[in-house]
Structure formats: C-alpha cells, structure tokens
Amino acid sequence: DWTPGNVVAEQVDRIRAQVGDGRVICALSGGVDSAVAAALVQRAVGDQLTCVFVDHGLLRQGEPEQVERDFVAATGVVLKVVDAREQFLGALAGVTDPEEKRKIIGREFIRVFEQAAREVVAESGAHGEEVRFLVQGTLYPDVVESGGGEGAANIKSHHNVGGLPDDLQFELVEPLRTLFKDEVRAVGLELGLPDAIVWRQPFPGPGLGIRIIGEVTGERLDLLRAADAIAREELTRAGLDRTVWQCPVVLLADVRSVGVQGDGRTYGHPVVLRPVTSEDAMTADWARVPYEVLARLSTRITNEVPEVNRVVLDVTSKPPGTIEWE
Numbered sequence: 001d002w003t004p005g006n007v008v009a010e011q012v013d014r015i016r017a018q019v020g021d022g023r024v025i026c027a028l029s030g031g032v033d034s035a036v037a038a039a040l041v042q043r044a045v046g047d048q049l050t051c052v053f054v055d056h057g058l059l060r061q062g063e064p065e066q067v068e069r070d071f072v073a074a075t076g077v078v079l080k081v082v083d084a085r086e087q088f089l090g091a092l093a094g095v096t097d098p099e100e101k102r103k104i105i106g107r108e109f110i111r112v113f114e115q116a117a118r119e120v121v122a123e124s125g126a127h128g129e130e131v132r133f134l135v136q137g138t139l140y141p142d143v144v145e146s147g148g149g150e151g152a153a154n155i156k157s158h159h160n161v162g163g164l165p166d167d168l169q170f171e172l173v174e175p176l177r178t179l180f181k182d183e184v185r186a187v188g189l190e191l192g193l194p195d196a197i198v199w200r201q202p203f204p205g206p207g208l209g210i211r212i213i214g215e216v217t218g219e220r221l222d223l224l225r226a227a228d229a230i231a232r233e234e235l236t237r238a239g240l241d242r243t244v245w246q247c248p249v250v251l252l253a254d255v256r257s258v259g260v261q262g263d264g265r266t267y268g269h270p271v272v273l274r275p276v277t278s279e280d281a282m283t284a285d286w287a288r289v290p291y292e293v294l295a296r297l298s299t300r301i302t303n304e305v306p307e308v309n310r311v312v313l314d315v316t317s318k319p320p321g322t323i324e325w326e
C-alpha cells in the first residue's frame with residue numbers, strides 16, 4: 001500500500017542501511033524537495049546529518065526564517081546558517097545580463113557551500129569522522145529525465161549549474177528518487193513540516209536576482225521583496241495559492257514613469273505581475289485572476305511601496321513568453 005507513512009518507514013530503513021554511522025550533509029534551499037529529503041534523513045540518522053542553509057539575500061520575505069526557525073523546530077535538524085548576503089551582492093554588482101547573473105549566483109553558491117562543507121568536516125573531524133554523504137532532493141521525474149543514472153554530485157535542482165569541486169566527493173543520498181511532487185508533499189506533511197514549506201510554489205534558485213530587470217542592489221531587493229510579499233499575501237487570501245502555479249513579481253528597475261500621489265508628482269518604478277497557470281512549467285497560460293484581487297494588489301503595492309508607482313499585468317502565455325522575465 002502506498003501511504004506517506006509507509007514511504008517514511010521504508011526510506012528511514014534504506015537511509016540507515018546506506019549511511020551506517022557516517023556523517024551526512026545537505027544544502028537547504030527553502031524549497032520543498034530539499035526540506036523533505038533532509039527531514040527524512042534526520043528522521044533516520046538524527047544529528048549525523050548537518051544541514052547547510054546559504055542565505056544569499058535573494059529569497060523572499062520570511063523564507064530565511066521558515067528554514068532557520070520553523071523547519072528546525074519541526075524536525076530538530078542540526079543547521080549551519082551561512083550569511084552570504086554581502087558576498088552575493090558584491091559578486092552581482094554591475095551585472096545586468098540574465099545568464100551572467102545565473103552563472104555568478106551558481107558559482108558563489110558552490111563556493112559558499114564548499115567552505116561550509118569543509119567546516120563541517122573540520123568540526124566533525126574532531127570526533128574522528130568524515131562527511132561522506134550528500135543529500136539531494138532528486139525526484140522521480142529528474143531520474144527519468146537524466147536517464148536513470150547515478151549522476152555525480154551536483155546541486156542541479158537549485159541552480160542548474162556544475163558540480164561540487166573534485167576534492168569534495170560525496171556519495172549521494174536521494175530518498176525522493178521514487179516519488180512525484182505530490183507524493184513528496186504528502187511525505188512532508190507526514191513528517192510534520194510547515195505548510196509554508198510543503199506547499200511552496202516553484203521558485204527559481206537564483207531567486208529575486210532574476211526578477212530585477214537591471215542591476216541587483218540591496219535597495220532594489222528590499223523593494224521587490226515588499227511588493228512580492230503583498231502579492232503572495234493577497235493571492236493566498238483570495239484562495240488562489242494552488243490554482244495559480246506561481247506569480248513572479250518583476251521589478252523594472254531601469255524604467256521610470258511619471259505618477260501623482262497626493263499633491264506631488266512621482267517618478268517611480270513599475271512592477272509587473274506575472275500570475276500563471278501550468279502543469280509542469282514547460283508551457284503556461286496567464287492566470288485569469290479576478291479583477292477585485294488585482295485591484296487590491298495594485299492599491300496595496302503602490303500604497304505600501306513608495307518607490308513603485310505603477311503595477312502592470314503580464315498577459316502573455318508560454319510560449320512565446322517564458323514564466324520568468326529573465
């Protein structure tokens with residue numbers, strides 16, 4: 001019988017058999033796959049597992065706290081948090097090309113994770129152990145897509161970029177390899193993970209970095225984070241969380257338009273709302289979000305984010321548009 005409880009029991013046995021008394025490391029992204037994979041491994045081998053969360057400053061409002069506080073509270077996992085916000089901002093300074101941004105974010109992520117992994121090794125070295133295993137949230141569709149092989153360790157699911165450095169060779173632990181996304185969610189609920197993590201909509205690894213059209217700066221990130229939080233709050237309040245596949249909010253940081261507020265003229269930035277429906281992100285349609293919801297969103301964003309004086313709606317399907325603007 002397929003039940004989430006049976007999956008947990010079976011995977012816990014398998015993980016214990018694979019890992020023995022070895023040490024394990026896992027990179028958490030804030031997304032559901034890495035969270036459920038980590039929770040399963042911690043259920044199996046407890047604090048033989050160390051999770052690493054790289055705060056790159058490109059997450060949405062409340063997401064670092066979801067990992068650092070709520071996920072830890074729900075699972076009891078040992079978590080190492082690396083505040084790399086300055087490092088990522090520095091590396092992204094002056095960069096406007098989308099693929100260049102992705103490359104830089106991927107590269108910095110590997111660097112930071114590598115350093116963190118070395119520290120975990122050093123710390124555990126004091127106890128005479130090495131870190132041999134790396135947890136990956138690989139799902140069944142990923143396995144099929146890549147031909148079913150046991151690929152070399154990489155962090156594909158978050159950043160679509162290369163592997164870990166050669167001198168950091170791990171054996172992979174992939175407890176979600178037989179599961180589809182909806183099954184992963186069921187297992188996450190079974191393990192007591194917070195709804196906000198289990199039901200998180202898809203969010204790109206490079207995060208808000210590819211939702212600022214133009215250079216990424218701390219100020220622009222704050223502004224976009226505020227607008228995005230309002231959009232998510234209102235879509236959730238309207239009960240559209242699961243009908244809308246995802247709703248990127250995009251800041252056109254190099255565009256200004258004239259507006260009027262009170263007695264004064266404004267010269268602010270537009271944000272684009274990009275709500276879409278989709279089955280698998282390969283194709284998508286623009287979501288027919290009710291006018292009242294759009295009206296509330298627009299009013300709140302322009303009232304609460306003073307630098308934004310215009311809210312526009314993207315009504316393009318995919319193809320020809322992609323879901324993200326970069």
Ligand code: XMP
Pocket residue numbers: 102157158159160202203204205206246281282318321322323324325326
């Ligand atoms: P597009 O924009 O290509 O997006 O229609 C399809 C899906 O992929 C997500 N996306 C990414 N995910 N790294 C990721 O991990 C990326 O660089 C990336 N770019 C797009 C996007 O959010 C959508 O779900």
